[in-house]
Every structure is written in C-alpha cells, then in structure tokens.
Amino acid sequence: MTKMIGQRAIASLLSLLGLMILVFFLSRLTGDPAVLFLPIDATEAMKQQFRTLHGLDLPLIEQFARYVWDLLHLDFGESLRKARPAIDVVLEAYAWTLPLALITMGLVVTSAIILGSLAAFKVGGFFDRLVSIISLIGASAPDFWIAIVAIVVFSIGLGWVPTSGVGTPLHWVLPIAVLFIRPFGLVVQVVRGSMISALGAPYVKTARAKGVKNLPLIFVHTLRNGMLPVITVIGDQAAALLNGAVIVETIFGFPGVGKLMIDSILQRDFNVVLAAIMVTAVAIFIMNILIDVAYGLLDPRIRN
Amino acid sequence: MSEPLLTVRNLSVDFHTARGTVNAVKNVSWSVGRGETLAILGESGSGKSVSANAVMNLLDIPPAEIVSGEIFYEGEDLLKVSYEKHRALNGKKIAMIFQDPLGHLNPVYTVGWQIIEMMTAHGRPADMARARAMELIIRVGIPEPEQAMHKYPHQFSGGQRQRLMIAMALMLKPDILIADEPTTALDVTIQAEVLALLKELQAETGMALVLITHDLGVVAEIADRVVVMNKGEIVEEGSVRDVYHNAKHPYTRKLIDAAPGKGEIRLLDQAAPLLLEAKKLCKTYGNFAALQDVSLTLARGQSLAVVGESGSGKSTLARTLLCLEEADSGEALWKGRDLISMGRSELLGVRRQIQMVFQDPTQSLNPRMSVYQLIAEGWDIHKLMPDRSKRRARVIELLEQVGLDAEHVDRYPHQFSGGQRQRIAIARALALEPELIICDEAVSALDVSIQAQVIALLDDLRQRLGISFLFIAHDLGVVRDFADTVIVMKSGEIVERGPTAQIFDAPQHPYTQRLLAANLDPDPDVQAQRRAALIHA
Numbered sequence: 002m003t004k005m006i007g008q009r010a011i012a013s014l015l016s017l018l019g020l021m022i023l024v025f026f027l028s029r030l031t032g033d034p035a036v037l038f039l040p041i042d043a044t045e046a047m048k049q050q051f052r053t054l055h056g057l058d059l060p061l062i063e064q065f066a067r068y069v070w071d072l073l074h075l076d077f078g079e080s081l082r083k084a085r086p087a088i089d090v091v092l093e094a095y096a097w098t099l100p101l102a103l104i105t106m107g108l109v110v111t112s113a114i115i116l117g118s119l120a121a122f123k124v125g126g127f128f129d130r131l132v133s134i135i136s137l138i139g140a141s142a143p144d145f146w147i148a149i150v151a152i153v154v155f156s157i158g159l160g161w162v163p164t165s166g167v168g169t170p171l172h173w174v175l176p177i178a179v180l181f182i183r184p185f186g187l188v189v190q191v192v193r194g195s196m197i198s199a200l201g202a203p204y205v206k207t208a209r210a211k212g213v214k215n216l217p218l219i220f221v222h223t224l225r226n227g228m229l230p231v232i233t234v235i236g237d238q239a240a241a242l243l244n245g246a247v248i249v250e251t252i253f254g255f256p257g258v259g260k261l262m263i264d265s266i267l268q269r270d271f272n273v274v275l276a277a278i279m280v281t282a283v284a285i286f287i288m289n290i291l292i293d294v295a296y297g298l299l300d301p302r303i304r305n
Numbered sequence: 306m307s308e309p310l311l312t313v314r315n316l317s318v319d320f321h322t323a324r325g326t327v328n329a330v331k332n333v334s335w336s337v338g339r340g341e342t343l344a345i346l347g348e349s350g351s352g353k354s355v356s357a358n359a360v361m362n363l364l365d366i367p368p369a370e371i372v373s374g375e376i377f378y379e380g381e382d383l384l385k386v387s388y389e390k391h392r393a394l395n396g397k398k399i400a401m402i403f404q405d406p407l408g409h410l411n412p413v414y415t416v417g418w419q420i421i422e423m424m425t426a427h428g429r430p431a432d433m434a435r436a437r438a439m440e441l442i443i444r445v446g447i448p449e450p451e452q453a454m455h456k457y458p459h460q461f462s463g464g465q466r467q468r469l470m471i472a473m474a475l476m477l478k479p480d481i482l483i484a485d486e487p488t489t490a491l492d493v494t495i496q497a498e499v500l501a502l503l504k505e506l507q508a509e510t511g512m513a514l515v516l517i518t519h520d521l522g523v524v525a526e527i528a529d530r531v532v533v534m535n536k537g538e539i540v541e542e543g544s545v546r547d548v549y550h551n552a553k554h555p556y557t558r559k560l561i562d563a564a565p566g567k568g569e570i571r572l573l574d575q576a577a578p579l580l581l582e583a584k585k586l587c588k589t590y591g592n593f594a595a596l597q598d599v600s601l602t603l604a605r606g607q608s609l610a611v612v613g614e615s616g617s618g619k620s621t622l623a624r625t626l627l628c629l630e631e632a633d634s635g636e637a638l639w640k641g642r643d644l645i646s647m648g649r650s651e652l653l654g655v656r657r658q659i660q661m662v663f664q665d666p667t668q669s670l671n672p673r674m675s676v677y678q679l680i681a682e683g684w685d686i687h688k689l690m691p692d693r694s695k696r697r698a699r700v701i702e703l704l705e706q707v708g709l710d711a712e713h714v715d716r717y718p719h720q721f722s723g724g725q726r727q728r729i730a731i732a733r734a735l736a737l738e739p740e741l742i743i744c745d746e747a748v749s750a751l752d753v754s755i756q757a758q759v760i761a762l763l764d765d766l767r768q769r770l771g772i773s774f775l776f777i778a779h780d781l782g783v784v785r786d787f788a789d790t791v792i793v794m795k796s797g798e799i800v801e802r803g804p805t806a807q808i809f810d811a812p813q814h815p816y817t818q819r820l821l822a823a824n825l826d827p828d829p830d831v832q833a834q835r836r837a838a839l840i841h842a
Contacts, residue, residue, distance in 0.1 A: 203408035210361050211473070212395035213426045225413045300413055301457040 002297050002304055006290055013286040017279065021072070024278050025065055025271075033057070034081055034269040055081065068275075077279070078272035082265070087272035091258065091280050097167070098250075098257035102242035104173070105180045110235055113185055117192025118219050118227070124197055132189060139186025148179045148252045165254035176253045180246050184238040191234045192227070199227035225299055232299070236292040240285045309336035310513050311399070311481055313356050316374030321367055329369070330355045330537045337481065342507065342514040344528035344545070346521070346560075348752035349723065352537040353517050357483045359384070361401055362391045378481075397427050400474035404486035406466035410458035416469050417442075417454025423476040434476070441472035445502060463615070464495035468502065475506060482507075483515045488523060492614035492779060497823040500527050519752060521564050522825025525549065525832040533557045545829045563757040564827040566782025570806045571789055577604035580773050581626070581741060586635035588618075588625055588797075595621040596632070597797045603741070608767060608774035610788035610805070612781065612820070618797040619777045623743050626775070627659060628652060657687045660734035664746035666726035670718040676704070676729055677714050683737045703732040707762060724755030731762065735770075742766075743775045748783055760787050781824045785809055793817045 034057065035048040052058040056067060071078060077088040120132040155175065156164040162174045199205070200223050208222045247259035254260075258277055265273040297304045314334050320327045330352040337343040347353035358364050360376055360383060376383040378399070383391060395401075403409040411419055417438060424434035442450040445468040447461075458466055467487060474482055484503065488496035504527060507514050516528060524531050524545055532542040533554070540554040552558045581603040588596040595618045603609045611619045624630040626637050628644055637644040639655055647655065663669040670679055680700045684690040690699065701711040707728040718726055727747065734742050744763070748756045760783060766772050778784050784791060784805070791808040793801040793816065801814040812818045822839075826832055 203403065203405060204411040206363055207401075207403065207409045207470075208411070209363055210395055210401040211423050211426055212392045212397060213422065214392065217426070222411055222414075226411070302412060302459050 002294075006293060009290060009293060010286075013289070017282055017286070020282055021069075021275070021279060022065075024275055025068060026061070028266075028269075028271050028274055029061060029064075031266070031269055034271065037269050038081060055079075077276035080265075080270055080273045082268050082270045082273070087270075087276040088280075090273055091261065091276045094256060094258040094261040094277070095280065095284075097255060098243070098246075098259065101173070101176060101180070101246070101255070101257060102239065105177050105242060106184070106235070106239045108177070108181055109184045109188055109238070113188035113192050114224070114228075114231075117189045118196050118224055120189075121193045121196035121200055121227075122215070122219055129193075132193065136186040136189035136193075139182045140190060141186070142182060144179055144183055144246075145248045145252065147182060148175070148249055151175050151179055152252070165252070167255060172253075176246075176249055176255050179249050179253075180242065184242070187238060188231065188234055191231050195230045196223060196227040199223045202226065228299055229296065232292055232295050236288060239288060243284045243288065244281055309338050310378070311360065311515075312336040312375075312377040313360065314375045314377065316356050316359060316376065317372040318352075318355050318359060318364065318374075319370045319372055321370060328537050330534075333374075333534075333537075333539055335532050335539070335542070337513040337515055339480070339513055340507065340511045341530070342516060342528045344524040344531040345515065345517045345534060346519070346524055346531050347534035348519055348560075348754065350536075351534040353519075353534045354485055355537075357401070357485060357515060357517055360399060360483065361395055362388075363401075393427065396423055396474075396479070397477045398479055399481045399483065400477070400479040401483040401485065402467070402470045402474050402487050404489050406463065406470045406490075407458060409470065410466060412458055415455050415457055416461070417456075420454075420469065420473045420476060423473050427477060429477075437476055438472070441475055442469070444506075445469070445472045447472075462495075463491050464499060467491065467495075467499050471499075471502065471506070475510070478510060479512060481513045481515065483517070485517045486519070487516070489518070489520070493781070493823040493825075494614065494819060496523075496825070497526075503527065520825070521549075521561065521753070521827035522832070525827055525829040526825050526836075533560070549827065549829055559754060561827060563754040564782065565753070565757065565760070565780065566785045566824075566826075568786050570785060570809065577606055579603075580605045580640065581775075582636075582638040583622075583626065584636040584638070586622070586625055586637065587633045588621055588630060589633055594797045596625060599635070599794075599797070599799055601792055601799070601802075603773055603775060605740070605773055606767060606771040607789045608763075608776050608787055610776045610778060610784040610791045611794060612778060612784055612791055613794035614779060614820075616796075617794040619794055620745055621797075622794070623661070623745055623775065623777055627656070627661065627743065653687070657683070657689075657737045658739050659741045659743065660737055660739040661743045661745065662727070662730050662734055662747040665750050666723065666730045667718070669730055670726060670733075672718055675715050675717055676700070679718075679729060680704075680733050680736050683733065687737060689737070700732075700736070703735055704729075706735065706766075707732045708758070722755075724751050724759060727751060727755075727759055728762070731759075731766075735766070739772065741773045741775065743777070745777045746779065747776075749778065749780060756783065763787065781809075781821065793820070 035051045039047055039051060049058070056064060068078070077086065079085065080087045080090050083090055116132050120129040123129055152164050152175065155161050162171050163169070166172060205218065205223055208218050213222065244259065246257070247263050249255070250257045250260040251263065258281065262274065262277045265277065313336065316333045317331050318329045320329050333352070333356050335343060335345070335356070345353045345357070355364070359371060362383070364371070371384060374384065378394070383394070410416065420438040420442070421431065421434040424437060425431055438454065439450055442453055447453045447465055447468060461469065487503070488499050491499060500523065503514065516523070518524060528545050530543065531545050531548050532539050533548065533556070534540065535556045541548055541552060541557045548557060549561065552561055579602060583599060583601045586596050586599040599618070599622060601609065611622060613619050621630060625632045626644070632645055639659070644652070644655060674682070677697065677700050680703060681696050684696065690696050697714070700714055704710065704713055709725060709728055709732070718729065721729065748759050751759060763774065764787060767774060776784065776788055788805045791803065791805050792799050793808065793814065795816050801808065801812065801817045808817060809821065812821055822835065826835070
C-alpha cells in the first residue's frame with residue numbers, strides 16, 4: 002500500500018513537471034501581455050519598459066529557466082494585474098473553492114449513495130423509476146442554464162436568496178445547489194448500477210440465507226463492495242469541482258479559483274494562470290492518493 | 306424414517322425469462338427427517354437447487370414465480386409466512402452452505418465478523434456470539450483460530466473457506482442444513498475431509514442434511530436417501546443403495562452408466578514414435594517452486610494424463626510446454642527440437658501443431674464471435690486455407706466431426722449448452738490439424754453424461770487422426786478411462802508415473818494412494834467398504 006502510494010507520488014511529480022512545461026509555453030502563445038496591460042496609446046518605449054520590468058523581453062528559454070528556478074524556491078512570481086505574489090492570489094481563491102467543492106461533494110455522495118442503493122434494491126419498482134428519472138435529468142441538464150433559471154426563480158422571483166456574490170451563508174445556497182445537480186445525477190446512476198450487480202453477488206445470497214435484515218444487507222454487506230467503482234467516479238467529479246466551477250462561479254460572481262483562472266487567462270496574467278494550474282494539479286494529485294487509500298480501506302484484497 | 310422435519314409438497318416454480326416461461330420444477334415433493342441425509346441428485350438445469358432455494362426464500366420473484374405447492378416446517382407453510390418470520394427462521398432453524406465459498410463469503414469483511422453476524426443478526430449478544438464462533442472455528446479444524454477470526458476470506462484455502470462456511474451455518478444449531486454442491490470446487494482429498502466433517506457434525510447435532518449434488522460418488526458416500534431430478538421433475542427416489550442397484554427410470558440408469566472409471570484400462574503401445582519430451586523443467590515464482598525437475602515423454606497417438614490437486618503445478622506445466630511461461634531451466638523437446646530456445650517464427654509453426662482446450666468454454670470462447678469466426682480465426686493467424694471460399698465447407702466438416710450440425714455455423718457461443726461449447730472449442734483446436742492437444746481440465750465443468758460423450762469424442766479423434774493428448778485433470782475416473790500413461794504431481798514435483806493400469810491397480814507413492822482412496826465411487830457399497838476399512842485402519 003505504502004509502496005503503491007510512493008509510486009503514484011513519483012508518477013504524479015513527473016506529470017506535474019510535464020504540465021508546467023506545457024502550460025508555460027502554451028500561455029506565451031496567447032500574445033504579449035504588454036499590449037493588454039498598458040493603455041492603447043502607450044508608446045513602444047513604455048511597452049519595452051514594461052517587458053524589461055517583468056522579464057518578458059528575455060529569450061523564452063531563459064524566462065522558463067528563471068521560472069523553474071523561482072518555483073524551486075516556491076516562488077510563483079508576481080501577479081501582473083494585482084501586483085501581489087501570484088500564489089497568494091490563488092490560495093485566496095482556493096479558500097472559496099475548497100469549501101464549495103467539499104460541501105457540494107459531501108451532499109452528492111451522501112444523497113447519491115442512499116438513493117442509488119435503495120433504487121437498486123428493488124429494480125424496476127416505483128422508487129427506482131423515480132430516482133432514475135431524476136438522476137437522468139440531473140446528469141443531462143446544462144448547469145449554466147439551471148444557474149440562470151435558479152437566479153430568475155429563487156432570487157428575483159421569490160427573493161429567497163441573493164443573486165450573486167458572497168458574504169452570508171445564504172450566498173452559498175444557489176452555487177451549491179446548481180453544482181450539486183450534475184454530479185448527483187451521474188453518481189446516483191453509477192451507485193445504482195454498481196449496487197445492482199453487487200446485490201446479485203453470491204455473498205448477498207449467503208447473507209439472506211443467514212437471515213440478515215434488509216437494511217444491513219444493503220448498507221453493510223453490499224454497499225462496501227458496491228462502492229469500489231463508485232469511488233472512481235466520485236473522484237472524477239470532485240476533481241472537476243476542485244478545478245473551479247468556471248461557469249457557475251462566473252455566473253454567481255463567486256470569487257473561486259475557476260473565476261480567477263478565466264480572468265487571468267483573459268488578462269494574460271501568466272504567473273497567476275500557472276500558479277492556479279499547479280495548485281489545482283497538486284490538489285487533484287492529493288485527491289487521487291486519497292482515492293487509492295479509500296480503495297485499500299474498503300477492500301482488504303487490495304491492501305495486501 | 307422418523308417424523309419428517311421439513312416437507313416440500315407438489316412444488317412448481319416457473320421462471321419468466323425474455324425467451325419465455327421455463328418450468329424450473331414441476332410437482333416436486335420431498336421430505337427430510339431429523340438426523341437424516343437426503344441427496345437431491347441432478348445435472349445442470351435439472352432444477353435440483355430450486356426447491357432448496359424456495360425453502361430459504363432465496364428465489365428472486367420475479368423472474369421466479371411459485372405456481373403451486375407447500376413447504377411445511379414445524380406445522381407452518383413457509384410459502385405463506387411473512388417475510389420477517391421467514392427471515393427469522395433463516396440461519397437459525399434452517400441454514401445453508403454453497404458451492405463456491407470464496408464467492409459466497411463477503412470479500413471485504415473478516416471471517417470472524419461474518420460468523421459472529423450469524424448470531425447477532427438473530428439478536429444474540431456479541432460476546433456470546435464470539436465465544437461460540439471460536440468454539441466452532443476450532444471444531445471445524447481451522448489452524449490458529451484466534452488469528453483466523455481477523456483474516457479475510459481470500460487468505461484461506463478453498464477447503465478452509467468451506468469449513469468456515471460450515472462453522473457459520475452451525476452457529477445457531479439449526480435443525481436443517483442445506484448444502485448446495487458443497488464440495489464441487491474442492492480437490493478430492495479436501496472433498497473427503499469436508500464430507501467427513503459434515504457427517505461428524507450431523508452425528509453430534511442430529512440435524513437433517515439436504516445435500517444438492519451432481520456427483521454420484523458424493524451421494525454414495527454421505528446420503529441415506531436420494532431423489533433424482535431431470536428437467537425439473539423427480540424421476541426416481543429411494544434409499545441410496547436401492548436406487549444405485551435397482552434404478553427403474555432410464556435417466557437414472559443413464560446417469561449411473563455415465564459415471565467414469567468403470568471401463569477397460571487401455572494397454573500402452575510401446576512402439577509409437579516420440580513426439581514430446583520434457584527434461585528437468587523448473588519454474589519458480591518468487592519463492593514458490595511451481596515445477597521442480599519435471600521430465601516426461603509423450604508418444605504419437607497416446608494420451609498422457611497429469612493428475613494432481615490444485616497448486617500442484619499441472620497448469621504451469623502445460624503453459625511452460627506451450628512457451629506461454631518461460632521455464633527457468635530444463636528442455637522441452639518437440640520432435641527433437643528444443644521449444645524453449647526456439648526462435649519466434651519457428652515457435653509460431655509449432656504452436657499450430659500444439660493446440661489447447663481449456664476448462665471453461667464459456668470463458669475461453671469469445672462471446673462476440675460466431676462459431677465460424679471462432680474456428681476460422683486460426684487460419685488467418687497461421688496463413689492457412691488461403692482459398693476463403695473453401696473455409697465454410699471445412700468449418701462445417703469440423704463441426705460434424707465433433708458432433709455438431711452445419712446449421713450451427715453462424716450461431717454464437719451463448720446459444721449452445723456447456724457440452725456443445727466444449728465441442729466448439731475442440732473443433733477450433735482441430736481446425737489447425739494439430740498433432741498434440743493439451744486439455745486443461747477440459748471436461749471438469751461438464752455434466753457426467755456430457756463428460757462421457759466428450760471423452761468418447763476425444764478418444765475417437767485420437768484413434769482416427771492419431772492426435773496425442775496431454776490431459777490435465779483432477780477427476781481420476783475420467784483419467785482412468787482416457788489415459789495411456791499417468792503422471793501424478795504434488796507441489797511441483799512428479800511423485801509417481803506409469804501406465805494407467807499400474808497407477809490405478811498398484812499405486813506406490815503414499816500420495817497416489819491417498820488420492821485414489823479419496824476418490825469417491827458411485828457404488829454405495831464400495832464406499833461403505835472403504836469407510837469400514839478406513840475406520841478399521
């Protein structure tokens with residue numbers, strides 16, 4: 002187990018390196034930041050001064066070497082736009098994205114497991130059909146559309162929650178609700194499918210022959226086996242949220258990492274883009290390790 | 306017979322499937338009394354497990370439907386009691402064990418937890434359950450019981466897992482134990498131990514035992530009475546001796562006659578030219594020696610059986626001879642040329658001459674390929690039969706050779722029975738006109754009557770086409786009927802070898818003797834004699 006995690010860590014470090022190279026050079030392809038940052042009537046001398054100040058006039062390779070050197074000292078450089086360390090800007094945004102992702106995924110996992118398992122227990126029954134329809138709608142509904150409709154109905158129409166921004170707990174309700182829908186629909190379907198096949202397993206027959214009651218039969222005997230494929234999908238969905246829910250964050254004016262990333266790309270704030278991508282990659286890498294650990298905890302056959 | 310404890314009366318169960326309604330059992334009646342062992346004997350698809358599953362409320366309804374019948378236990382019809390009441394009986398009064406203990410134990414919980422749960426699920430306190438579990442784990446002979454409680458199912462051997470299942474089933478001292486093919490997946494010596502354990506425990510507790518099996522030997526060894534099932538109906542019932550010696554129904558007769566190991570033993574033709582010779586093959590996986598100095602010879606047109614229990618190295622030997630596994634040392638000479646040092650293209654040519662038939666045709670045949678594609682595929686790989694227009698006729702010819710019809714050519718594996726599928730696998734091997742066919746447990750998964758037909762087919766091919774066979778098997782009866790020479794393997798080593806008659810009539814090595822002694826004879830009198838001799842010894 003420890004060995005496996007060690008191998009995963011090394012592989013992840015290599016992919017982080019590759020990612021950094023890719024993002025560094027690709028972002029330079031988007032154009033010259035000086036053009037965007039300075040006023041339209043800025044002279045060529047002003048632009049040159051800006052470039053020299055930020056090291057943008059150096060050969061690309063030298064810029065890259067400097068960047069890597071700084072990175073080794075955990076220095077991601079300054080944000081061009083905010084004139085503060087890029088890493089601070091990114092971590093500030095993460096302080097918003099992380100709780101948003103955790104709360105949403107927590108709700109998704111709990112509700113999807115309960116509803117999916119119960120639906121799987123009586124396949125084709127009323128409850129199963131209801132859950133299937135709801136999850137299908139959830140998995141296929143476009144979130145930007147739901148976000149806008151939700152604002153129209155709940156904020157403007159009913160006035161229950163604010164339209165956008167942050168500040169009170171009520172501000173969190175709509176972003177979480179909108180982000181919840183799609184992963185919920187997907188995870189319910191995976192839980193249901195996985196539980197249907199797990200409930201057909203021979204050990205479930207043994208449990209029934211033992212006289213085990215239905216609830217422990219589903220949630221003790223079967224669920225732990227049925228969770229194995231589900232965990233992969235949960236990890237996948239959680240990774241998408243950690244990436245920052247770009248559209249939803251933008252619509253609700255939520256200052257998370259998704260909104261930060263899209264703003265920084267539009268403004269050619271390279272250091273922030275790079276820092277955001279690297280931090281996200283590390284977060285996803287940590288989550289993958291957590292998933293591996295979860296596998297091991299659930300299934301003793303993987304442990305040894 | 307004493308007052309029946311459990312009575313099944315006129316039970317009929319249908320299964321509603323996409324292809325129509327199947328009458329799984331029709332008007333089945335049987336009963337079992339305290340301390341009695343009833344065997345329900347039948348081949349796959351005979352419906353032998355259906356009534357027992359109905360007793361345990363384990364049928365999935367739908368697709369199953371109980372059309373009519375009654376199941377009486379303690380004066381109540383189990384088909385009419387509430388779900389909750391039935392649940393409370395399961396495990397407590399009527400317990401069940403199954404064929405494949407690895408699949409039937411939950412892989413993610415410790416066996417201790419699973420055994421204890423049998424009592425806690427019925428409201429007994431956990432500490433009492435723990436004490437009882439320890440007592441039973443010791444009783445069924447699991448070493449290091451304290452540690453065993455904290456281990457998971459995959460950490461035990463097949464025989465130990467079945468012992469643990471038995472311990473679990475006996476936690477609440479049930480009146481009735483239903484055992485569904487409890488020893489089918491086990492080696493013969495382990496099977497003998499598990500059956501002996503069941504008998505001892507029955508004598509201690511006085512429980513009734515309902516044993517579902519396809520194996521006449523198991524019936525002869527353990528049962529008092531037997532009901533024989535065919536196509537959902539009971540065709541014969543009575544005491545085991547009576548049914549064996551005076552079977553009235555033709556199906557029962559056929560089943561008894563099909564039991565392997567009763568024919569003439571073939572005499573070895575010493576003059577046949579040598580085809581395959583292995584010299585001192587060794588193969589280790591880490592610290593585990595899978596093959597140790599294994600040498601053998603196989604002549605043209607002969608069949609060499611490799612016998613041994615699981616883990617003895619039989620399959621590793623086959624894979625090493627096919628160069629699917631690389632031997633650590635030793636030689637494997639095919640017509641005098643060393644397979645192990647052979648180049649790729651030469652090896653490809655030899656691969657055509659050596660074909661393999663596997664144990665489970667359901668898994669060894671690609672479900673998405675038609676019979677034609679399955680059989681003709683080898684011709685593409687080996688660039689044979691370039692004239693595609695002739696291929697179809699040849700495939701049909703091969704199908705007829707293995708007893709299938711021309712109309713089967715475009716069907717898919719799932720449309721055939723297990724026996725037919727194994728015939729397709731044999732036709733696939735024959736398509737490349739091999740000189741040697743390696744059969745790795747090729748008839749173990751088949752019903753006895755089908756098994757006899759497939760063995761007859763293989764024997765016919767051996768005689769007509771002069772094909773040699775390397776026949777890996779654990780069923781000694783089948784080996785006795787088919788092999789010219791026998792090799793007995795244990796822990797990667799050959800412990801005994803010789804012509805079939807010598808191995809069966811005068812085994813020298815104690816392990817061979819043990820294997821033969823554990824092999825069950827379908828004749829209950831023979832089994833009774835062996836038991837008496839064993840007790841005497």
